[in-house]
Amino acid sequence: MSAIGGSRVQQNLRHIVRFEAKPYPQAQSPxxxxxxxxxxxxxxxxxxxxxxxxxxxxxxxxxVVRRRAAEALEVVVIKELGCRTMVQQNTFAALVVALxxxxxxxxxxxYRALLEASRFQCTKECxxxxxxxxxxxxxxxxxxxxxxxxxxxxxxxxxxxxHRNEEALVQLIDVSKAxxxxxxxxxxxxxxxxxxxAAALITLLTSRKDAKVACVGEGTxxxxxxxxxxxxxxxxxxxxxxxxxxxxxxxxxxxxxxxxGIPALLxxxxxxxxxxxxxxxxxxxxxxxSTTCRAELQRLDVVQFLKKLYEIAVCGDIxxxxxxAIRQIEFINWPYELPLGSTYEPFNxxxxxxxxxxx
Numbered sequence: 001m002s003a004i005g006g007s008r009v010q011q012n013l014r015h016i017v018r019f020e021a022k023p024y025p026q027a028q029s030p031x032x033x034x035x036x037x038x039x040x041x042x043x044x045x046x047x048x049x050x051x052x053x054x055x056x057x058x059x060x061x062x063x064v065v066r067r068r069a070a071e072a073l074e075v076v077v078i079k080e081l082g083c084r085t086m087v088q089q090n091t092f093a094a095l096v097v098a099l100x101x102x103x104x105x106x107x108x109x110x111y112r113a114l115l116e117a118s119r120f121q122c123t124k125e126c127x128x129x130x131x132x133x134x135x136x137x138x139x140x141x142x143x144x145x146x147x148x149x150x151x152x153x154x155x156x157x158x159x160x161x162x163h164r165n166e167e168a169l170v171q172l173i174d175v176s177k178a179x180x181x182x183x184x185x186x187x188x189x190x191x192x193x194x195x196x197x198a199a200a201l202i203t204l205l206t207s208r209k210d211a212k213v214a215c216v217g218e219g220t221x222x223x224x225x226x227x228x229x230x231x232x233x234x235x236x237x238x239x240x241x242x243x244x245x246x247x248x249x250x251x252x253x254x255x256x257x258x259x260x261g262i263p264a265l266l267x268x269x270x271x272x273x274x275x276x277x278x279x280x281x282x283x284x285x286x287x288x289x290s291t292t293c294r295a296e297l298q299r300l301d302v303v304q305f306l307k308k309l310y311e312i313a314v315c316g317d318i319x320x321x322x323x324x325a326i327r328q329i330e331f332i333n334w335p336y337e338l339p340l341g342s343t344y345e346p347f348n349x350x351x352x353x354x355x356x357x358x359x
Contacts, residue, residue: 063103063106066098066101066103066106067103067105067106067109070095070098070106070109070110070113071109073086073091073095073109073110073113074109074112074113074116076113077113077116077117077123078116080120080122083117083120083122083123084120084122086117086123087122087123087126092114092117092123092126092127092130093130095110095113095114096110096114096127096130096133096136098110099111099114099136099137099140100140107144107148108147108148111147111148111151111152111155112151114127114151114155115151115154115155115158118154118155118158118159119158121162121163124158124159124162124168125162127155127159128159128162128165128167128168128171129167131171134156134159134168134171134172134175134176135171135172135175135176137152137155137156138152138156138172138176138178138181139176140152141153141156141181141185142181142184142185146191146193146194149194149197150191150193150194150197153194153197153198153200153201154197156172156201157197157200157201157204160172160201160204160205161204165204165207169204169205169207169208169211172201172205173205173208173210173211173214178201178205179202179205179211179214179215179218179220180218182198182201182202182205182220183198183202183215183218183219183220183223185197185198186198186199186220186223186224186226186227187223188226192230192232192235195227195235195238196232196234196235196238197238199224199227199235199238199239199241199242200238200241200242202215202220202224202242202245203238203241203242203245206242206245206246207245209249212245212246212248212249212251212252213249213251213252215246215252216246216249216251216252216255220242220246221243221246221252221255221256221259221261222259224239224242224243224246225239225243225256225259225260225261225264227239228240228264228265228267228268233273233275233276236268236271236273236276236279237275237276237279240268240276240279240280240283241279243256243261243265243283244279244282244283244286247283247286247287248286250290253286253287253289253290253293254290254292254293256283256287256293257287257292257293257296262284262287262296262297262300262302263300265280265283265284266300266302266305268280269305269306269309274315274317274318277309277313277318277321278317278318278321281306281318281321281322281324281325282321284297284302284306284325284329285321285324285325285328288325288328288329288331289328294328294329294331297329298329298330302329303326303329303330306322306325306326306329307326309322310322310323310326
């Protein structure tokens, strides 16, 4: 071994000896809290907290105690273990009750805690399983201040977007009749954050076909199209997502065309944001599935707009979406729908490529 290699080995050995595990130079008391103990025991210590918070929220008359209890729960729900423990101890029911506390600071803390906890599946299942929490939140959204209404809508979006959300949709659509209320939140004059949250929740609720038809009857399509006049990316994405979902139903397709929605969608094709372009193209593709709406798209010469966009598009995903929209708009009929005596010649891409090579 060379001298250089031997010195490096010695350096490594000295490093190992210096930092190897050794007994403490001073004796520690049996109750001393070390870093290792904090790392392992902190979650176990935290599971005891919700019991005291629950007692404080229900029994204590002191406003300061209730406020600090709610603020402490904001820390507990950061970890999934804390949320699971709160589910087991039915602490979320206390939080929901405290949403109508007389003190505004306590309400704010409870909303923040629920919003933080709604990231976890166990919390969503708990809130939906209560049966009355989502309708209660929907009512509070219409009455509360901007900040609390915004947080309430985000909690509802989180619960409605959970895996296996059938029960959540039933509570919001059938029990609380949320679609008319959400449509009212889209109207001009509302804060754009409330409009964005309402549009995002409508997107999730309209996964049911009857909800799509109900939105057409409530005039939701017209309000969503009006949101496209704002110059906010988040609001554009939320409104376009809702329109694209509603356009899956034939009634939604017709409603968008009747409300002069095609020109509004074409204006958004000039956006430089890929998310906006993707949502617009998806909406146009859904609309063009209807024969009568497809004729309207052909009359407005939408294909020419899309071809110009295809020439300047860089993202491959956007180019594929444009191609799909063009094929859907130029679609004429199925082979079995051709007039009697006509012939159907399917397009063969290989033949076209071969002819180009020959030329």
